[in-house]
Amino acid sequence: MKRVFTKEKVQMALWGIIGLMSILLIWQISVMVTSLGRIMPEPIEVVKSFLISSIKPVGRYTLLQHMLFSLLRVFVGFSLSGVSGIILGIAMGRSKTINSIASPIFNMVRPIPGVAWIPLAILWFGIGETTKYFIIFMGGFAQVVVNTMSGARKVDKTLVGAARMLGANKRQEFFRIVIPSSVPYIFAGLQISLSTSWMAVLAAEMVSSYKGSGWIIITGMNNGNTVQILVGMISIGVVGLGLANLMRIIERRLCSWRIQGQ
Amino acid sequence: MENTGTVTAKNIMIKCNSIFKTFESKDDENEVIRNFNLEIKENEFVVLFGPGQCGKTTVLNIIAGLEQSTKGEVFVNGRKITEPGPDRGMVYQTTALFPWLTVMGNVEFGPKSLGVKKKERRERAQYYIDLVGLKGFEKHYPIKLSGGMQQRVGIARAYCNNPPVILLDEPFGALDAQTRYLMEEELGRICTKEKRTIVFVTNNIEEAIYLADRIVLLTNCPTTIRKEYIIGLPRPRDYTSNDFLTLRKEITSEMDETI
Structure with missing residues (x-):
C-alpha cells in the first residue's frame, strides 16, 4: 500500500x-x-457567525441547508446540461449533417452567458425552481457540447482501423472506441460546466429566491450586514472547492489509463 | 465464403493481382504502386523489403483492406478483400493499442467483438499473453509498458482472433537496437510455434533476413517487385554467420542500385 x-x-x-x-x-x-x-468586520466575527449559522437559521434555514438547496439546484441543472450536452456533442462530432445544422445556431447562442438568460427565464417560468434549472442549464450546456464534440472528432483513425481489423462492427466501433476515447474531453467539459453551473445558481439566487447561498449574500447586502455577506461568500468558496475536488477524484478513477507512472 | 476462379492453387493464401495505387489530391497525382503481383503460400513468412517511403506500407494496407487499390484485386483465402476484417491480424508500427483498455482488454478485444463467450476468450487471451511473455502484466494499461512490451501486446492481440494471416507494418521500427534484436528473436519463436501466413514490412535488412522465408525486394516509388530471395538458412538464424552476411551484402547491393 x-x-x-x-x-x-x-x-x-x-x-x-x-x-x-x-x-x-x-x-x-x-x-x-x-x-x-x-x-x-473582524475575521473572528465572520468565522464565529459562520459556525453559529450552521445551527441557527438565517432566514428560514440554517447555512448548511442553504448550501444544500443551492447544490440541489446545481445537481438538477448540471445533470440536464451534462447529459444533453454529451449527446449533442457526440452527434455533432460524428455526423457532418448534424454539425452543419446545429453549429450556426449553437455558435450564436454560445457566447451568451447563462446569467443573460435570467430575465427571459423569469418571464417564461416565473421565479420558481424551473427558472434556476434553466439558467444553470444554459450556463453549462455549451462547454459540454464544445468539449465532447472535439473529443468525438479527435478519435484516432488508426485505432478505428485496428478495431475493424479485429472484427468490430459499426456499433462496437462507436461504443468501444469513439466513446472511451472521448471520455477525457467530455470530462474536461463537465468540469468547466460544473463550475459555471455553480456560478449561475448564485446569480439566479441573487435575483429571485428565498433560500440558497446566493440569497444569503443578497439579504446580507439589503440589511447592511457585511458579516452575513462574507459568510455567504465563504460558503460558496467551500462548496466550489468541494465540487472541484470531487470531479478530480472521479476523473482520476475514469481516466486512470492516462496517468503515467505508479 | 465467396470463391472465385482467380485463385486456383490450393495452398495460396494471399494473391495480389496487378495492384495499382495512385493517391489523388486536388491538383496532384502520386503514383505509389505500379503493377504489383504477388502470391503468398499458406504459412509462408514473406518480408516486403524496400527503401523508405517506397509504398510497402500501402501494399500492406491494401491487403488489410484499410486502403483501396486504384486498380487490381487482393484475394485472401480465395476471398476478395474490400474492407478490414478479422481474418487478417494487424500489428502496427505505432502500437495502436487501445490506451483505455488493459493488456487483457486489448488482447481479448477481437474475440469479444466476434461474440466469443467470456470464459473462452479469457482463456484464449491468457494463452497469447503468456506466449508473448507478458504473464503478470494482464491488468496493466499500455501507457505503463515499455515500447517492446507494447509491441508484444500488439502481437498477442493480432493472434488472438486466430486469423490465418498476420500483417506486420514495421513493428519494431520504433524500438532501440537491443530491444529490436530481442523482439525479432521472440517473433521468430512465436512463428515457429503458431504457424500463420505472415506479411512483414520492414526497411531493415538484418530483420528481413533473420525472419523471412522469402524476401520480396521492392523498387522505389511507384513500387513494384524488383527481385525475390528465398531464404533457406536454418532457424534460429545467426546474424553473424557467413551465409547471413553474404546474403545481406547481396541484397543490399541490389537495393542500392534502385535508389
Whole structure:
C-alpha cells in the first residue's frame, strides 16, 4: 500500500495553513489599526457567525441547508446540461449533417452567458425552481457540447482501423472506441460546466429566491450586514472547492489509463 | 465464403493481382504502386523489403483492406478483400493499442467483438499473453509498458482472433537496437510455434533476413517487385554467420542500385 501522508504532503499542507493564517492575521490587524474596520468586520466575527449559522437559521434555514438547496439546484441543472450536452456533442462530432445544422445556431447562442438568460427565464417560468434549472442549464450546456464534440472528432483513425481489423462492427466501433476515447474531453467539459453551473445558481439566487447561498449574500447586502455577506461568500468558496475536488477524484478513477507512472 | 476462379492453387493464401495505387489530391497525382503481383503460400513468412517511403506500407494496407487499390484485386483465402476484417491480424508500427483498455482488454478485444463467450476468450487471451511473455502484466494499461512490451501486446492481440494471416507494418521500427534484436528473436519463436501466413514490412535488412522465408525486394516509388530471395538458412538464424552476411551484402547491393 502506498502511504497517504508522505513527508512532502504534510509539509505542503503546513505551508497552506501558514498562508491562510497569515491572510487572516493581516486582515485582523488591518481591521484593528486602519480605517478598514469601518467597512469590514473582524475575521473572528465572520468565522464565529459562520459556525453559529450552521445551527441557527438565517432566514428560514440554517447555512448548511442553504448550501444544500443551492447544490440541489446545481445537481438538477448540471445533470440536464451534462447529459444533453454529451449527446449533442457526440452527434455533432460524428455526423457532418448534424454539425452543419446545429453549429450556426449553437455558435450564436454560445457566447451568451447563462446569467443573460435570467430575465427571459423569469418571464417564461416565473421565479420558481424551473427558472434556476434553466439558467444553470444554459450556463453549462455549451462547454459540454464544445468539449465532447472535439473529443468525438479527435478519435484516432488508426485505432478505428485496428478495431475493424479485429472484427468490430459499426456499433462496437462507436461504443468501444469513439466513446472511451472521448471520455477525457467530455470530462474536461463537465468540469468547466460544473463550475459555471455553480456560478449561475448564485446569480439566479441573487435575483429571485428565498433560500440558497446566493440569497444569503443578497439579504446580507439589503440589511447592511457585511458579516452575513462574507459568510455567504465563504460558503460558496467551500462548496466550489468541494465540487472541484470531487470531479478530480472521479476523473482520476475514469481516466486512470492516462496517468503515467505508479 | 465467396470463391472465385482467380485463385486456383490450393495452398495460396494471399494473391495480389496487378495492384495499382495512385493517391489523388486536388491538383496532384502520386503514383505509389505500379503493377504489383504477388502470391503468398499458406504459412509462408514473406518480408516486403524496400527503401523508405517506397509504398510497402500501402501494399500492406491494401491487403488489410484499410486502403483501396486504384486498380487490381487482393484475394485472401480465395476471398476478395474490400474492407478490414478479422481474418487478417494487424500489428502496427505505432502500437495502436487501445490506451483505455488493459493488456487483457486489448488482447481479448477481437474475440469479444466476434461474440466469443467470456470464459473462452479469457482463456484464449491468457494463452497469447503468456506466449508473448507478458504473464503478470494482464491488468496493466499500455501507457505503463515499455515500447517492446507494447509491441508484444500488439502481437498477442493480432493472434488472438486466430486469423490465418498476420500483417506486420514495421513493428519494431520504433524500438532501440537491443530491444529490436530481442523482439525479432521472440517473433521468430512465436512463428515457429503458431504457424500463420505472415506479411512483414520492414526497411531493415538484418530483420528481413533473420525472419523471412522469402524476401520480396521492392523498387522505389511507384513500387513494384524488383527481385525475390528465398531464404533457406536454418532457424534460429545467426546474424553473424557467413551465409547471413553474404546474403545481406547481396541484397543490399541490389537495393542500392534502385535508389
